[in-house]
Structures are given as C-alpha cells and as structure tokens.
Amino acid sequence: MTLGSPLLSAIPGLRHAFFTRDGGVSDGIYASLNGGIGSNDDPAKVAENRRRMAEQLGVTAEYFLSVRQTHSPDVVVATGPWPGASRPLADAIVTRSKGLAIGASAADCGPILLVDPNAQVIGAAHAGWKGALTGILESTVEAMEKLGAERSGIVAAIGPLIRQHSYEVGHEFVERFMQADADNAVYFIPSAREGHAMFDLAGFIRMRLENAGVLMIDDTGVDTYSDERFYSYRRSVHRKEPDYGRHIHGIVLEA
Template sequence: MTGSMTDSSAMGIEVLTHPALAGTAHGFLGRKGGVSTGLHAGLNVGWGSEDDPAATAENRRRAGQAVLPGARLVCAYQVHSPDVVTVTTPWDEADRPKADALVTNRPGLLLGVLTADCAPVLFHDPHAGVIGAAHAGWRGAIDGVTDRTVEAMEALGASRAAIAAVVGPCIGQKSYEVDAGFERRFLEEAAENERFFRAGRAGHAWFDLAGYVAHRLHAFGVGVVGMLDEDTYAQADRFFSFRRATHAGEPGYGREISLIGLR
C-alpha cells in the first residue's frame, strides 16, 4: 500500500502521514520547521548530535505539538537492537531504556523513533487500540525488530492481521551501496532476499532497505503494509542523512523523528 498525505503545521513543520494509520495522531517529520542552525539546521531532535541542547529541546517540543499537542513524548535510547519496550507511563529522558521499538495502549503518550537513513515504522491496530513505533536500520531489521514489535502489540491485545504498519522516509536503494559481505549476510538468512539487491560495481550492490522491511512485515502476517517511498539521502532540504553527511566529510548530522499516539 503506497501513498501519503503531507500536512504543514503553523510552525512550518512538514508532517507526512499515511491513510493506513488514520485514527491515530501520527507523522513522519523531516528537517523543516526547527530552530537548529549550521550542520543541524532545521528540526534536529537528536540529543547525541552535538547540537545546542536548548535548540534540540525546542525542536522536540515543536515536533510533539505538530502531531499531538499536550501529549508526553516517549523515546528510547536506540542501539540498533530488536528490543521492544511496552510503555505504561512516561520516563525522563535521562532514564530512557535501551531499545529500538515502543508499544502502548495508553492515550496521551506520543511514541517517537529517531532516524537519519534508517527506516522508521509506525504501527496501529484500530480495533484493539494498540500502537507501536520501531527504528529499523539494517541490523535491527534482519534481527527482527518489526517482528518483536508486532509480538509486543499482540501481548496488549492486538491481532497481527488487524495491524497496519507504514515504513517511513529512509535511505533509498539508489543511494545505499553496500559491499559483498553485507549482501551475503542477507542471502544467508534467506535466498529470496536477493531481490532486495541490485548489482553495482565489482564487489558491491545497492540495497533496498524499505523493501526488505516491508517484506518482513508482510511475511509476519501484518494485515496492511504501507510505504512512503521518500529517500532521505537524496533530499538534503527535507531530511537529515548520516550517509550523506559522511560522504560530504561533515563532522556531524541531525536526526528526524517519527511519531504516533492515541488521542
């Protein structure tokens, strides 16, 4: 399921939404509308980005207000793992657990995942009133972070056939060159993963991260899978990108945030 809608808040924040997640407050945000400057110019929300902490805090406040005003933003300390935390009450930023996905059935909590080329995935079971958010880089994706998120939602009463999941902006295949060792790891997991690689120069290939994540969701029985098809690397005016900053020799980079909450 493809397609998206774009909303612009009063603060100039671009909020990408998807009809599969209708009924939730949600948004895939980029870099537009923030107060950071320099390498982090725009809506940088990453505490670890060496940005001015006051600017980061204001950007996070603006992001929350653009999606679900008055809700408490909840984020994990992301470590490229398949680990999931079920959120019942919010925590202070200094106490956030190490994990790469969050689930809840509590209204008023705004689950957030940070990315800068990795794939954000937002989940919703409208019948059970359960939501989730996952950070799926290649390592978390192959280790099953989306599978574990669905299982954690099921523990709260969700049904995987009723879950809608949307893969948000991430690095596109045309921008994601990997080496033979990287490709081999995915082929050893399943020979069919060959379809997510396009041959490149000798010893290299181009990897379709979003396609692989969507495949994992379908294979695990998720009822509706959507994709936004937005390449973070290729759109410097709209998104932060770790790989683009690395290729440019820049000493730092910002992070964008994807959010979902129950009203």
C-alpha cells in the same frame, strides 16, 4: 513540516507524523528540526525542536517518548513518561496508553509506525538493516499482540529512509543477508562498482512485516539520502560533515 500516511490518516482518533527537517530552531548542519539527543547540537535547541514535534502530535514534550536505539530487536512497553532523565535501550516502543506519543528516531534507517485501530494499540520501530535482519519488526508485532492487538488488524506505515538507488553496500553485507536466507538475493541489484550492490531496505522491511502477518502497509517512498528535506547519515559522511541531525517520527492515540 510533516508527511503523512494515507492509511494512518484515515483512522479516527489517531495522530501521526513523519517529520521533515523544517520548522525547528537548530542551524548549520543541524538545520532545523533536529530531534537527536545523541547529536552534538545545542541541547536547548534539540529540546525546543522536540517540544515543537510533540505539539504537532497534540502532547507536551514530556509525553513524546523515544528510546536510546542500538540496532537491536528489543522492544519496550510504555505506560507513561520515562522515569528520570534516562531513556531505555531499545529499538521500538509499543503502548495502549492514550495521549502518550511514541517515536522512532532515524536518519536513513527505516521508521515504522504501527496501529491496531480495534485494539487501540500503537507501535513505533526503528529498523535499520541490522534491526530488520535480527527481528525488530517481528518483536514489535509480538509486543503489540501482548497488549491485545491482532496481527491481521495491524496497519503499518514505512517512513522516509534511504532507498535502493542510494544505498550501496559491500560484498560482506550481501553475504550476511544471503547466509540468513538465500531468498534475500531479491533485495540486491548490481552496483556500478565491482564487488558492491544496491540494497532495498524498504522492500526488505515490507517483506518482514508481511511475513509477520501485517498486510496493510503504506510507504512514503521518500529517499532520505537524495531528498534534502531529510537528515541523512550517509550523505553527511559523503560530505565529510562532523555530525548529522536526527528525525523523531511519532504516533499517538488521542486522549
């Protein structure tokens, strides 16, 4: 049902999980642990799936938080359950509150879980190509710093995401990265199709973390597109499926 990061697993008082799609109650294209509130799955089944994920993290569903992700560089600080039914618009959550699990939703994009064990500050970030390019990782580290973390003490884990051998992009995509920084060329290799390239999202995320001062980084190495244990937006498009499930990967400081 879950994958773990060896680096995060070695830290006392910390729980985390990169969830697979196994162990839930959804069926059809959503089978089975779909946590996507924004999907067209039965809301009752999504709620039960999220309850099961929360339970795995040692909290109740109310204390397993996620945000409405918009591929932005925006971060919110959580101190308790969100008030009311609405979730903040953001792409990362940070907290120093024990017993409060925070999550990043993904179905090809990069889920990043972070912790400074000494400062007892955690973060969960959603880094698709746009968020990674526009600064979500740097914003997350800065927000953790404001809660008392030190960059050099942060440990990060890169979760399951679409890997380079599955991530074909067009010329305009490459140009956007090259205009931002010519050194980004290293994250592209030629595709079999003319005018296309294969993008290394995980490598790009690692570089941005390292440049932000985070040097202890783990990577699951899992490709969501080719590994059927995971939801994949791109795979669903290629199969002409009407929708897709979402993972909610989480981290929590034990109370």
